[in-house]
Amino acid sequence: MPSEFDIIRQYFTPSSISQTRDDVVLGIGDDAAILDISEHHQQHQLVQSVDTLVAGVHFPLETSPQDIAYKALAVNLSDMAAMGAEPAWFTLAITLPDADEKWLEAFSESLSIIAKQYNVQLIGGDTTNGPLCISITINGFVAAGKALTRHKAQVADKIYVSGTIGDAALALAAWQGQCSLREESIGYLQQRLNRPKPQIELGLLLSEYASSCIDISDGLIADLEHITDNSNVGATIILEKIPLSKEFNLNLTDDALIVPLVLSGGDDYELCFTIPLDKQTEFEKVAKGNNFKVTCIGEIESSKGVRCLFKNKEVEIQISGYKHFVD
Numbered sequence: 456m457p458s459e460f461d462i463i464r465q466y467f468t469p470s471s472i473s474q475t476r477d478d479v480v481l482g483i484g485d486d487a488a489i490l491d492i493s494e495h496h497q498q499h500q501l502v503q504s505v506d507t508l509v510a511g512v513h514f515p516l517e518t519s520p521q522d523i524a525y526k527a528l529a530v531n532l533s534d535m536a537a538m539g540a541e542p543a544w545f546t547l548a549i550t551l552p553d554a555d556e557k558w559l560e561a562f563s564e565s566l567s568i569i570a571k572q573y574n575v576q577l578i579g580g581d582t583t584n585g586p587l588c589i590s591i592t593i594n595g596f597v598a599a600g601k602a603l604t605r606h607k608a609q610v611a612d613k614i615y616v617s618g619t620i621g622d623a624a625l626a627l628a629a630w631q632g633q634c635s636l637r638e639e640s641i642g643y644l645q646q647r648l649n650r651p652k653p654q655i656e657l658g659l660l661l662s663e664y665a666s667s668c669i670d671i672s673d674g675l676i677a678d679l680e681h682i683t684d685n686s687n688v689g690a691t692i693i694l695e696k697i698p699l700s701k702e703f704n705l706n707l708t709d710d711a712l713i714v715p716l717v718l719s720g721g722d723d724y725e726l727c728f729t730i731p732l733d734k735q736t737e738f739e740k741v742a743k744g745n746n747f748k749v750t751c752i753g754e755i756e757s758s759k760g761v762r763c764l765f766k767n768k769e770v771e772i773q774i775s776g777y778k779h780f781v782d
């Protein structure tokens with residue numbers, strides 16, 4: 456049985472994951488990491504976030520170690536995207552039920568692939584024994600004063616989402632046995648649930664245009680509500696305008712599922728953001744020129760709360776995002 460130190464050496468210190476950036480003066484192995492921020496001094500601000508994945512809560516128990524590793528880092532990268540930040544380093548606090556070397560090898564390999572893809576380096580962490588839980592803290596940079604936040608949406612701003620909405624929730628619903636999927640779309644939809652693509656590049660572009668931004672982790676309505684609540688405004692979105700994938704449409708046999716999946720389902724990790732009216736035309740042109748799929752789905756209003764219209768009638772929204780502590 457490998458010790459905690461064997462695990463760290465073998466699975467969390469390979470150069471592919473822990474020696475990829477030249478701004479890390481001292482990485483894994485000491486009491487703390489040392490990072491060189493001299494290049495960023497004055498022009499940039501440090502952006503930091505932590506996200507935890509608990510087995511059985513954030514992913515089904517039988518999820519592969521590759522998917523768990525990917526998603527654990529992806530959801531953190533997505534937070535950087537939502538801030539308009541460029542990610543740099545991360546730490547990994549992992550609680551393992553046992554020292555299963557095959558599991559660890561698959562986890563570590565997958566983690567290095569996504570870490571490399573986004574040029575982020577693992578600089579430290581903590582390894583403990585207990586129920587499976589992965590907590591990643593990520594650090595990145597934004598140009599000073601350019602970070603995207605949730606509190607600056609203004610009345611008349613246009614509301615946008617990136618990509619398509621509802622795919623991950625549909626995959627989850629199928630996994631939970633609530634519906635079945637057509638064979639040819641299973642791969643795509645499972646990928647959307649297990650391998651969300653952090654929208655870093657779009658976030659960087661948005662820092663020039665958007666008045667607010669959030670990543671969709673809890674559900675479109677719930678996350679948009681975070682923007683409206685924080686900005687002290689309200690919003691109306693149009694259900695028909697919400698972009699759905701062809702795989703989603705292909706599998707939607709029951710229209711009653713649209714509201715729970717598209718409005719309340721989470722896990723897509725697309726961005727939801729607001730663009731001031733006077734920047735809309737230029738933003739759409741630049742987004743198109745850079746091949747970003749972005750769709751205007753509604754507008755910020757002064758009347759508080761988030762409404763959704765379908766065929767000009769207000770849709771009743773009961774379920775609103777996943778809550779860890781139900782009251």
Ligand code: ADP
Nearest residue numbers: 463467483484485486547549578579580581582
């Ligand atoms: P300490 O007792 O000083 O907290 P640890 O024994 O927990 O140190 O860890 C030793 C070194 O290994 C530290 O540099 C720590 O950041 C790193 N480390 C521990 N667990 C992980 C992990 N899961 N991923 C990356 N680095 C880790």
Ligand code: MG
Nearest residue numbers: 486580581582
């Ligand atoms: Mg420690």
